[in-house]
Amino acid sequence: MLFNSIPFFIFLSIVFFLYWVVFGKRHKRQNMLLLIGSYFFYAWWDYRFLALILASTLVDYFVGIALAKQENKSTRKQLLLISLLFNFGLLAFFKYFNFFIDSWVDAWQLAGVYMHSSTLNIILPVGISFYTFQTLSYTIDVYRKKIKPTSNFIEFATYVAFFPQLVAGPIERAAQLLPQFKTKKTFNFKLAKEGVQLIVWGLFQKMVIADSCATYVNAIFANHQNLNSLTLLMGAVYFAFQIYGDFAGYSNIAIGTAKLFGFNLMRNFNYPYFSRDIGEFWRRWHISLSTWFRDYLYIPLGGSRGTKTQQIRNIFMIFLISGLWHGANWTFVVWGGLHALFFLPLMLMNRNRKHLDPIALNKMLPGIREFFQMLITFIMTSFAWIFFRSASITESFLYIKRLFLNLNFKVEFLNIERYSIEMLLVIGVFVLMEWFNRGKECPISGKFSFLKMMMIILLILTLGVYSEHQNFIYFQF
Numbered sequence: 001m002l003f004n005s006i007p008f009f010i011f012l013s014i015v016f017f018l019y020w021v022v023f024g025k026r027h028k029r030q031n032m033l034l035l036i037g038s039y040f041f042y043a044w045w046d047y048r049f050l051a052l053i054l055a056s057t058l059v060d061y062f063v064g065i066a067l068a069k070q071e072n073k074s075t076r077k078q079l080l081l082i083s084l085l086f087n088f089g090l091l092a093f094f095k096y097f098n099f100f101i102d103s104w105v106d107a108w109q110l111a112g113v114y115m116h117s118s119t120l121n122i123i124l125p126v127g128i129s130f131y132t133f134q135t136l137s138y139t140i141d142v143y144r145k146k147i148k149p150t151s152n153f154i155e156f157a158t159y160v161a162f163f164p165q166l167v168a169g170p171i172e173r174a175a176q177l178l179p180q181f182k183t184k185k186t187f188n189f190k191l192a193k194e195g196v197q198l199i200v201w202g203l204f205q206k207m208v209i210a211d212s213c214a215t216y217v218n219a220i221f222a223n224h225q226n227l228n229s230l231t232l233l234m235g236a237v238y239f240a241f242q243i244y245g246d247f248a249g250y251s252n253i254a255i256g257t258a259k260l261f262g263f264n265l266m267r268n269f270n271y272p273y274f275s276r277d278i279g280e281f282w283r284r285w286h287i288s289l290s291t292w293f294r295d296y297l298y299i300p301l302g303g304s305r306g307t308k309t310q311q312i313r314n315i316f317m318i319f320l321i322s323g324l325w326h327g328a329n330w331t332f333v334v335w336g337g338l339h340a341l342f343f344l345p346l347m348l349m350n351r352n353r354k355h356l357d358p359i360a361l362n363k364m365l366p367g368i369r370e371f372f373q374m375l376i377t378f379i380m381t382s383f384a385w386i387f388f389r390s391a392s393i394t395e396s397f398l399y400i401k402r403l404f405l406n407l408n409f410k411v412e413f414l415n416i417e418r419y420s421i422e423m424l425l426v427i428g429v430f431v432l433m434e435w436f437n438r439g440k441e442c443p444i445s446g447k448f449s450f451l452k453m454m455m456i457i458l459l460i461l462t463l464g465v466y467s468e469h470q471n472f473i474y475f476q477f
Helices: 006-022 027-069 073-110 128-143 153-161 174-181 189-222 229-260 278-284 287-301 308-326 330-348 368-389 393-405 421-435 449-462
Strands: none
Touching (some): 006 229, 027 153, 128 153, 128 287, 189 229, 229 393, 287 308, 308 330, 330 368
């Protein structure tokens, strides 16, 4: 069930009515409704994979209870290992089994040994990378004694399967989200208004920006061998805005939907393309994942402590694993490796946490230095996105080769659809709206919010409804 579909809004309306009108004074029944609704929402794709969510929920629920009763360090480690092996085992089998088999065969072929590749037709369960990380954060935090486990199975199961962020995040922490299921809810008009604004803005990001850009991106990447440098450059830029509008749009709709039910989810994007270096970019892009890797992998590895060699090792491990998390393809590993290389000079010069304040704070425009810092960071990230979008490493290098060698700047594939210059103007308006509202969670909140929301809805109805309504990119991860 897609956020940008009629069935979702029918589903949302029914659940919203039942939640506030029918069960408004019965907190436990509200949670049960959310759990049933979340399972129905997920079963809309494939009901068979509900068994995986339920299995992961049961394992981590009972592991959490057992950890609370156990003080023996060895036994506690064994209990944690059960959770780690089960969840990572699910992820490895469904997401990486064929990838590892094919990579093993390819590695032997490089050595002159030819094997037959026998792989399974494994369907990737939607959202598995997100909910496994969410349940793992619970058991790890219980093991570390940072939180106490819950004995209420309904609350825990709803935390795992909460439908707004089940499929593509944000990846919530139990310490932040789980207590909200214990609190009796009363309808908050201000919170609901914020939710509607985020939903509308998220739909604009997805249906107008991302889906419109996708038309060009798909055509350009599919025909890159015949196109010139200008067109390939635009393909990379369009994809940068496609993936941002797609994923940030999903996150904003998820956060806004949660607010309609009285829940606060963590912010997942904070205007990342206004970053002055790669370190700042990763503090603003997919925040729930980057902080997950920071807390559960980077810091346990030693973080920025230890020798420079150890620090470099930690940086590459984080980015390479982050790349692999995104997909079972070496293109994602290279994408992660590139970001590690981009980040490395900042870390070695102790400048990776230099830009912690919002850019051009209390100013209308950035300074010249800040502008070029943003531009360079955007160019670096857009270059890395070429690997992320390409189907293979070979295709990535062919795209880059033609980008730099076919120095013909005649406009080509920019006229393949309804509009071309208009698309660039829409992106320009989008960037300006984000820039002048970069201090807000949602650009259409604050003064004249109703007027801005009506304008955005008009753009969605005039431009977005004619898009191909493509799936969200991060569903495949």
